[in-house]
Every structure is written in C-alpha cells, then in structure tokens.
Amino acid sequence: xxxxxxxxxxxxxxxxxxxxxxxxxxxxxxxxxxxxxxxxxxxxxxxxxxxxxxxxxxxxxxxxxxxxxxxxxxxxxxxxxxxxxxxxxxxxxxxxxxxxxxxxxx
Amino acid sequence: xxxxxxxxxxxxxxxxxxxxxxxxxxxxxxxxxxxxxxxxxxxxxxxxxxxxxxxxxxxxxxxxxxxxxxxxxxxxxxxxxxxxxxxxxxxxxxxxxxxxxxxxxxxxxxxxxxxxxxxxxxxxxxxxxxxxxxxxxxxxxxxxxxxxxxxxxxxxxxxxxxxxxxxxxxxxxxxxxxxxxxxxxxxxxxx
Numbered sequence: 065x066x067x068x069x070x071x072x073x074x075x076x077x078x079x080x081x082x083x084x085x086x087x088x089x090x091x092x093x094x095x096x097x098x099x100x101x102x103x104x105x106x107x108x109x110x111x112x113x114x115x116x117x118x119x120x121x122x123x124x125x126x127x128x129x130x131x132x133x134x135x136x137x138x139x140x141x142x143x144x145x146x147x148x149x150x151x152x153x154x155x156x157x158x159x160x161x162x163x164x165x166x167x168x169x170x
Numbered sequence: 171x172x173x174x175x176x177x178x179x180x181x182x183x184x185x186x187x188x189x190x191x192x193x194x195x196x197x198x199x200x201x202x203x204x205x206x207x208x209x210x211x212x213x214x215x216x217x218x219x220x221x222x223x224x225x226x227x228x229x230x231x232x233x234x235x236x237x238x239x240x241x242x243x244x245x246x247x248x249x250x251x252x253x254x255x256x257x258x259x260x261x262x263x264x265x266x267x268x269x270x271x272x273x274x275x276x277x278x279x280x281x282x283x284x285x286x287x288x289x290x291x292x293x294x295x296x297x298x299x300x301x302x303x304x305x306x307x308x309x310x311x312x313x314x315x316x317x318x319x320x321x322x323x324x325x326x327x328x329x330x331x332x333x334x335x336x337x338x339x340x341x342x343x344x345x346x347x348x349x350x351x352x353x354x355x356x357x358x359x360x361x
C-alpha cells in the first residue's frame with residue numbers, strides 16, 4: 065500500500081505478524097441502537113426542561129403575588145392579573161390549532 | 171432508503187435539522203464503520219467494547235450538536251475530530267485500568283513459531299513491541315493500528331487523521347523507525 069523503505073522491511077513484517085488479529089465489527093443494528101439512545105436522551109431533556117419551566121413559572125407567580133399584595137392590591141385583582149396571561153396563551157394556542165386543519169384542507 | 175444513498179451529507183444534515191430521524195439514521199450508517207475504526211485505532215485491541223461505546227457517544231453528541239452545525243467544515247471531518255477527542259479522553263481515563271485482554275495475548279494467535287523456546291522469545295518480543303508502541307505519539311499509534319491491524323489504506327488514514335496523504339505516510343515511516351530503534355535498544359531483533 066505504501067512505498068516501503070527497504071530498510072524497514074523487517075519491522076514491517078514483524079508489525080504485520082504481530083497485529084494480524086481479527087478486525088472487530090459493529091453490531092448489525094448499531095444505527096437503531098444509536099437512534100434509541102438519541103430518543104431516550106431527547107425525552108429526558110424535554111422532561112427536565114418542562115420541570116424547570118414549571119418551577120420557574122410557579123416561583124415567579126408566587127413572587128409577583130407577594131409583591132402585588134405588599135402594594136395593597138386585593139386578592140381578586142392579583143388572581144386576575146396572574147391568570148390573564150395564561151388565558152391569553154390558551155386563546156392563542158386554541159386559535160392556532162383551529163387554523164391548522166383549515167389550512168390543511170385548503 | 172435508495173434515495174437516501176443518493177443524497178449528500180449536507181442534504182441529510184438539513185433534513186435531520188428539520189427533525190427527520192431517518193436522515194440521521196442514514197448518516198450513522200454512512201459513517202459508523204470509519205468512526206469505529208478510528209476509535210479502535212486510538213484505544214487499541216484490548217478496548218473493543220469501549221470503542222463501540224465511543225462510536226455511540228460520538229453519534230449522540232453529533233445529533234445534539236447538529237442544530238448548530240453550519241456546514242463550514244465537512245461533516246465527515248467534524249465527526250472524525252469529535253471521535254478523536256472522545257477516544258483520547260476515554261484512553262486517558264482507562265489508562266490505569268486493567269484491559270479486557272492484554273494486547274500481547276491476542277498476538278499469540280498469530281504466532282506460528284515451531285518450538286516452545288522460539289514461541290516464548292516471540293511472545294516476549296511482541297510484548298516489548300506492544301509496550302514500545304504505547305510510548306509513541308498518539309497519531310503514530312493510530313496510524314500503525316489503522317494500517318497493520320485494521321487494514322486501512324494510506325488515503326483513508328489521511329482522511330481519518332485529517333492530514334495530507336504524505337503526512338500519513340511519514341507517520342508510518344517514522345513510527346516504524348522509532349519502534350525498530352526501541353526494540354534494538356531492548357535487545358530484540360525484528361527478524
């Protein structure tokens with residue numbers, strides 16, 4: 065395979081002899097194994113992200129409520145101000161979902 | 171599947187980035203053999219299961235990093251670079267751990283010497299050779315294992331190690347030269 069220096073023919077022969085063991089192969093379903101690991105990893109990451117976001121959301125609601133209460137607002141106003149963004153998100157998501165099949169049909 | 175064979179790596183990367191897992195599976199099939207080979211060449215014959223783990227880790231890492239892959243370098247080179255670093259890190263970690271089988275034990279299989287004395291001498295020389303190899307720079311060790319054990323052509327060695335073909339040739343030449351010198355120093359001949 066390479067132009068071998070004649071001085072190196074002995075070491076070349078020795079290396080060939082001493083390294084002539086079978087070449088291992090990867091399992092036939094190696095690509096599927098990788099995909100399984102990739103999926104497992106993304107599910108785990110998604111779960112961690114969801115827990116993290118939920119925790120952050122709850123904490124910020126709690127802090128906001130305490131701050132608003134310390135400013136003298138009543139609980140009904142605080143509940144309204146806290147829930148309003150959630151209602152907006154729900155409405156926007158609902159509208160997006162409703163428009164999706166309509167676009168698919170057109 | 172047949173279509174995937176015709177697609178370039180860049181097209182498969184774009185599809186994977188858009189969420190198509192089948193395209194990623196095709197990328198794995200395309201590059202898994204060379205990645206495994208490179209990992210084996212760095213870790214050595216006594217760490218075959220570890221080389222398989224490295225190969226899996228590399229593709230999991232590639233999948234995680236693909237969204238930010240802009241294609242500025244070739245995908246293949248990028249994967250090989252990840253493999254080289256991953257295998258080298260693992261090698262550092264397992265350096266002081268007992269291997270599954272000593273490299274010299276595997277070499278006994280290839281020994282066809284006639285008498286027990288000759289066999290013992292060959293075994294000792296092979297052990298010395300394996301020890302000397304461990305002291306060579308990583309790229310030399312890798313080039314030697316790729317060429318002599320994994321039957322890889324010089325052009326493929328150059329691709330895997332990301333060097334020009336002549337450099338790969340010189341790695342092999344220099345590695346042989348160093349090994350011969352070290353064996354002579356220890357009192358072994360190469361005959």
